[in-house]
Amino acid sequence: MSNGTRKLLQGNASCVHGALYAGMRFFAGYPITPSTEIAEVSSRELPRVGGKFIQMEDEIGSIAAIIGASIAGSKVMTGTSGPGYSLMVENIGYAYMSETPVVVVNVQRGGPSTGLPTKVSQSDTQQARWGPHGDYTAIAIAPSTVEDTLTETIRAFNLAERFRTPVTVLLDEVIGHSRAMVKIPEEGEYEIINRVKATSSPEEFEAFEMTPNLISPMPAYGEGYRYNVSGLTHDTHGFPTNRADEIPIKLNKLRDKIMNYVDEITKLRVEFMDDADIAIISYGSVSRTALQAASIARQAGFKVGCIQLCTIWPFPEKEIKALCENCSKIIVGELNMGQIVEEVRKVISDDKEIHTLQRYDSEILTPMQMLEKLEEVL
Amino acid sequence: MTTATKPKQKSDVFHQYLRPKKKFPNVWCPGCGIGIVMGAFIRAIDKLGLSKDEVVLVSGIGCSSRFPVYLDFNSLHTTHGRALPFATGVKFSRPDLKVIVITGDGDALAIGGNHFIHACRRNIDITAILINNHIYGMTGGQGSPTTPSEAFSTTTPYGNVEKHFEPCDLAAAAGASYVARGTVYHAVQLEKAITQAIENRGFSLVEAISNCHTYFGRLNRKGDGLAMIQSFKDRAVPVARAGKMSEEELEDKLVIGKLHTTGATEFCDEYQKVIDAHKEK
Ligand SMILES: Cc1ncc(C[n+]2csc(CCOP(=O)(O)OP(=O)(O)O)c2C)c(N)n1
Ligand code: SF4
Numbered sequence: 001m002s003n004g005t006r007k008l009l010q011g012n013a014s015c016v017h018g019a020l021y022a023g024m025r026f027f028a029g030y031p032i033t034p035s036t037e038i039a040e041v042s043s044r045e046l047p048r049v050g051g052k053f054i055q056m057e058d059e060i061g062s063i064a065a066i067i068g069a070s071i072a073g074s075k076v077m078t079g080t081s082g083p084g085y086s087l088m089v090e091n092i093g094y095a096y097m098s099e100t101p102v103v104v105v106n107v108q109r110g111g112p113s114t115g116l117p118t119k120v121s122q123s124d125t126q127q128a129r130w131g132p133h134g135d136y137t138a139i140a141i142a143p144s145t146v147e148d149t150l151t152e153t154i155r156a157f158n159l160a161e162r163f164r165t166p167v168t169v170l171l172d173e174v175i176g177h178s179r180a181m182v183k184i185p186e187e188g189e190y191e192i193i194n195r196v197k198a199t200s201s202p203e204e205f206e207a208f209e210m211t212p213n214l215i216s217p218m219p220a221y222g223e224g225y226r227y228n229v230s231g232l233t234h235d236t237h238g239f240p241t242n243r244a245d246e247i248p249i250k251l252n253k254l255r256d257k258i259m260n261y262v263d264e265i266t267k268l269r270v271e272f273m274d275d276a277d278i279a280i281i282s283y284g285s286v287s288r289t290a291l292q293a294a295s296i297a298r299q300a301g302f303k304v305g306c307i308q309l310c311t312i313w314p315f316p317e318k319e320i321k322a323l324c325e326n327c328s329k330i331i332v333g334e335l336n337m338g339q340i341v342e343e344v345r346k347v348i349s350d351d352k353e354i355h356t357l358q359r360y361d362s363e364i365l366t367p368m369q370m371l372e373k374l375e376e377v378l
Numbered sequence: 379m380t381t382a383t384k385p386k387q388k389s390d391v392f393h394q395y396l397r398p399k400k401k402f403p404n405v406w407c408p409g410c411g412i413g414i415v416m417g418a419f420i421r422a423i424d425k426l427g428l429s430k431d432e433v434v435l436v437s438g439i440g441c442s443s444r445f446p447v448y449l450d451f452n453s454l455h456t457t458h459g460r461a462l463p464f465a466t467g468v469k470f471s472r473p474d475l476k477v478i479v480i481t482g483d484g485d486a487l488a489i490g491g492n493h494f495i496h497a498c499r500r501n502i503d504i505t506a507i508l509i510n511n512h513i514y515g516m517t518g519g520q521g522s523p524t525t526p527s528e529a530f531s532t533t534t535p536y537g538n539v540e541k542h543f544e545p546c547d548l549a550a551a552a553g554a555s556y557v558a559r560g561t562v563y564h565a566v567q568l569e570k571a572i573t574q575a576i577e578n579r580g581f582s583l584v585e586a587i588s589n590c591h592t593y594f595g596r597l598n599r600k601g602d603g604l605a606m607i608q609s610f611k612d613r614a615v616p617v618a619r620a621g622k623m624s625e626e627e628l629e630d631k632l633v634i635g636k637l638h639t640t641g642a643t644e645f646c647d648e649y650q651k652v653i654d655a656h657k658e659k
Contacts, residue, residue: 025471026467026470026471028463028466028467047649047652047653047656047657048656048657048658049657049658050653050657052470052471052649054466054470056463056466056496057463057492057493057496058492060460060463060493061460061462061463061466061492061493061496062463064456064457064460064463064464064466064467064493065463065464065466065467065470066467067464067467068436068454068463068464068465068466068467068468068469068471069467069468069470069471070467071454071467071468072434072467072468072471072472072475073471073472074471076467090457091457091460094456094457220472221434221452221454221468221472221475222431222432222434222452222472222474222475223431224431225452226430226431226450226451226452226453227452227453228397228446228447228453228455229453229454229455230447230455231455231456231457232455237399239399239400239447240447240455
C-alpha cells in the first residue's frame with residue numbers, strides 16, 4: 001500500500017492507512033459512529049499485511065486487548081468516539097502506568113453521554129488530557145484535514161513508541177467523514193520510530209529502569225525477559241510498591257520522560273503571524289475555517305494570523321506565548337464551550353484581549369462567522 | 379502421581395518458579411487456599427515441560443489475581459475484571475505463547491462477566507483458572523456473583539437474597555471447549571485439570587473452589603482454613619460418581635473433575651486461515 005499513489009479516501013480510512021504505514025499490526029475495536037469505518041477498514045486491510053483485527057465485546061475490552069498485544073510486541077491502535085473513549089479511560093490509565101505504547105483515535109461527536117452521534121464536535125479536548133484518574137502527562141494530537149490525518153497518525157505511532165505512552169488522536173466527525181485525494185506515502189518517505197528493545201541480559205534487565213532519557217527498553221513477552229507489568233504503582237523492577245521513596249520516582253518519570261522532550265512533541269502550523277496584530281488560535285477542522293477567514297482578512301488589509309495546534313497536549317505554552325507577543329488580540333475558535341481558551345488564558349498576559357468563537361450546536365464554524373468575529377473585535 | 383517418582387522434592391519444584399527478585403512475603407492470609415492453587419499450577423507447568431519464557435500469566439485484581447506477580451513468567455497484572463481481554467490481545471498477537479489467566483469469582487463473573495462469556499464464545503486458546511472463594515476477599519468480604527443465596531457477607535448482612543452463578547455451567551453454555559472443577563483439598567486432581575486445560579487448544583476453564591476463611595468462613599461460621607478445606611473434601615463427588623446420583627443427592631455437593639469438552643475450532647487458528655487466504659504476496 002505504501003507506493004506513492006493517490007487515493008480518494010475518507011478521513012477515517014486515511015487514519016488507517018497512516019497506521020498501516022507506521023507499522024500497525026493489531027487493531028481491536030467496537031463499532032461506534034462516527035469512527036466505525038476505522039474498524040471496518042482495519043478489518044479489511046490488516047489480514048492483507050499479516051496483521052490482526054478483532055472486534056471486541058466493548059471498548060473496555062478493545063483497549064485491554066491492544067495493551068496486551070502491544071506488550072506482546074505489536075504496534076497497536078483502537079478507534080472510537082466519546083462514549084467509547086469514556087469506557088476506555090480506566091485502561092488508558094493502565095497504559096500510562098505500565099508505559100505501554102498505544103494509539104487511541106477519538107472521532108469526536110457532541111456530548112455528554114450518547115450526545116450527537118453523527119454531528120461534529122471538539123468537546124473531548126480536555127478529556128484527552130484528563131480522561132483517566134491520577135497524575136500523568138498526556139500526548140494528544142489533532143489533524144485538520146483528511147490528508148493530514150494520514151501523516152499525523154504516523155506521528156501518533158512514532159510518539160507512542162518513542163515515549164512508551166498512550167497517544168490520543170482527536171479527529172472529529174467532519175474530518176472522519178470527509179473524502180479527499182490522499183497521497184499514500186512511499187516506503188522510506190516518513191521516518192518510522194519503534195520502541196527501544198532491551199540489549200542487556202535477562203539477569204541484568206530492570207523492566208522500568210531509570211535510563212538517562214527516562215525511556216526504559218521494552219522487550220516483548222516471549223523474548224526471555226519475563227518481567228512483571230502492573231497497574232499498581234511499582235518500583236523500577238515492576239513490582240508493586242507502597243514506599244514513599246519509590247512512588248515519586250515512578251510518577252516523576254511519567255511526567256519528565258515527556259516534558260523533558262516536549263520540543264519533540266510540540267507541533268504548530270503558523271500562517272501570517274510575522275506582523276499579525278490579531279491571532280486566531282484553533283485546532284482540528286476549525287483551523288481550515290480560520291485559515292480561510294484570515295486569508296480574506298489579509299486581502300482586505302487586516303493583520304490577521306493563524307496558529308494551528310497540531311499537538312494539543314502537552315499544550316504548547318512557550319510557543320503560544322512567543323508567537324502572540326506582538327499581538328494585541330487573540331481569538332480562540334473551537335467546537336465546544338471553551339476547552340482550549342482556558343489554556344490560552346493561563347499563558348497570555350492580561351494586557352491582551354482574548355476573544356472566543358465557540359459553536360456547540362452540532363454545526364461547523366464557517367469562515368463567515370470567523371470574519372464577523374474579526375469585524376467585531378477589530 | 380508422576381511428581382512422586384521424581385528425585386526432586388516438591389518444594390524444589392516450587393522454588394524454581396518463584397521470582398528471584400520479588401520482595402516476599404506475599405499478600406495472602408496464612409492458610410489461604412490460593413497458595414495451593416499456585417502449587418498445583420506450578421506442578422502442572424513443570425510436568426508439561428513448558429519453558430518459562432513461553433508462558434504468560436495474566437490476572438485482574440483481587441487476592442487471587444496477585445498470584446502471577448510472584449512467579450517467574452511473563453506476568454501481566456491488569457485491571458479489575460479485564461484479565462481476559464488483555465490476555466486475548468497477548469494470545470491473538472502471539473499465538474505461540476501459552477496464555478493463562480488467574481482470576482477470582484468477582485473479577486471473572488461480576489465486573490468481568492461479559493468478557494468471560496465472550497472469551498468462551500470465541501474459544502480462544504487461553505486457560506482461565508478461576509479461584510472461587512464465593513466472596514470478595516481483597517476488598518474485605520463483600521458479596522460476589524458466586525455467594526450462595528442466604529449466605530452472609532459484609533454487603534449481605536441479612537443474608538444474600540440473590541441467586542448465584544455456576545461458573546462451569548456458564549462457561550460450557552458460552553462455548554468453552556474444556557471445563558473442569560477442582561478444590562484446594564484435591565490438589566493432585568487440580569494439577570491434573572490444569573494440565574489438561576493447558577493442553578486443550580481452545581478456551582479452558584478450571585474452577586478451583588478455595589477457602590476465604592478470613593471473610594467467607596468467619597461471616598458464615600465455616601471455621602478456619604483447615605475446617606473449610608475439610609468441608610470441600612466432604613462435599614466433593616467425582617464426576618463419574620455424580621452421574622449415578624439423583625439431584626437431591628447432589629444438593630450441596632461439589633462435582634469435581636472434567637465436566638465438559640468440545641472439539642470446537644480455535645479462534646487464532648481460524649483467523650490464521652483468513653490471513654493465509656488474503657495476505658498480499
Ligand atoms: C474498577 C474497580 N472496581 C472495584 C475495585 C475494587 N476491588 C478490588 S478487588 C475486588 C474484588 C475481588 O474479588 P474476587 O475477584 O472474588 O477476588 P478475591 O479477592 O476474592 O480473590 C474489588 C471489588 C477495583 N480494583 N477496580
Ligand atoms: S482475604 Fe480471603 S482470599 Fe484474600 S488472602 Fe485472605 S483468606 Fe485468601
